Amino acid sequence: DAGITQSPRHKVTETGTPVTLRCHQTENHRYMYWYRQDPGHGLRLIHYSYGVKDTDKGEVSDGYSVSRSKTEDFLLTLESATSSQTSVYFCAISDRDRITYEQYFGPGTRLTVT
Amino acid sequence: QQQVKQSPQSLIVQKGGISIINCAYENTAFDYFPWYQQFPGKGPALLIAIRPDVSEKKEGRFTISFNKSAKQFSLHIMDSQPGDSATYFCAASYSGNTPLVFGKGTRLSVIA
Numbered sequence: 642d643a644g645i646t647q648s649p650r651h652k653v654t655e656t657g658t659p660v661t662l663r664c665h666q667t668e669n670h671r672y673m674y675w676y677r678q679d680p681g682h683g684l685r686l687i688h689y690s691y692g693v694k695d696t697d698k699g700e701v702s703d704g705y706s707v708s709r710s711k712t713e714d715f716l717l718t719l720e721s722a723t724s725s726q727t728s729v730y731f732c733a734i735s736d737r738d739r740i741t742y743e744q745y746f747g748p749g750t751r752l753t754v755t
Numbered sequence: 756q757q758q759v760k761q762s763p764q765s766l767i768v769q770k771g772g773i774s775i776i777n778c779a780y781e782n783t784a785f786d787y788f789p790w791y792q793q794f795p796g797k798g799p800a801l802l803i804a805i806r807p808d809v810s811e812k813k814e815g816r817f818t819i820s821f822n823k824s825a826k827q828f829s830l831h832i833m834d835s836q837p838g839d840s841a842t843y844f845c846a847a848s849y850s851g852n853t854p855l856v857f858g859k860g861t862r863l864s865v866i867a
Contacts, residue, residue: 683860
């Protein structure tokens, strides 16, 4: 998984609680992304970062916030978890300063909101 | 607005047959078209990618065909094997800071 770890790998939480997912990379890539994967919807971009403290919204950003204080860590926070946020969350990284635009994905975090 | 449309949603192919998955895009600024393969419980992994300056790219049993005028590209898996059973995603992107835009995926099952 190209030096990408996600934690936790599985989490069950209750509606209304805050949840933070962590993505950690050892590749020193500039760009980091958070996606959610749901049946019938494929991979949808939540937020992404193009440098430390530089972030932007994706297609499905409502209810999520992110932070990146170090190159290697990108945090995704569900401010008040809802059942509609039950999903598998993937972090990805890329180094778009090179010719290739390849994104490398982490192993995913399965989140269940009850 | 879905920028990349993928079909079919699911596909069953006999072992040794050809698997074909199609994608269509809308944004003519896209200049990078990858295909990702995902096995259950794993993250997607890059399989093969193409840029619009070529009409075809082949890597082993996997071929991307690209039709710029029709704004379509497809993945062909020759001599499909049970080990190819996975979900396949097409995607597109363009120069700059734009992230990949993904299709909704195709679940491929190769049966013996």
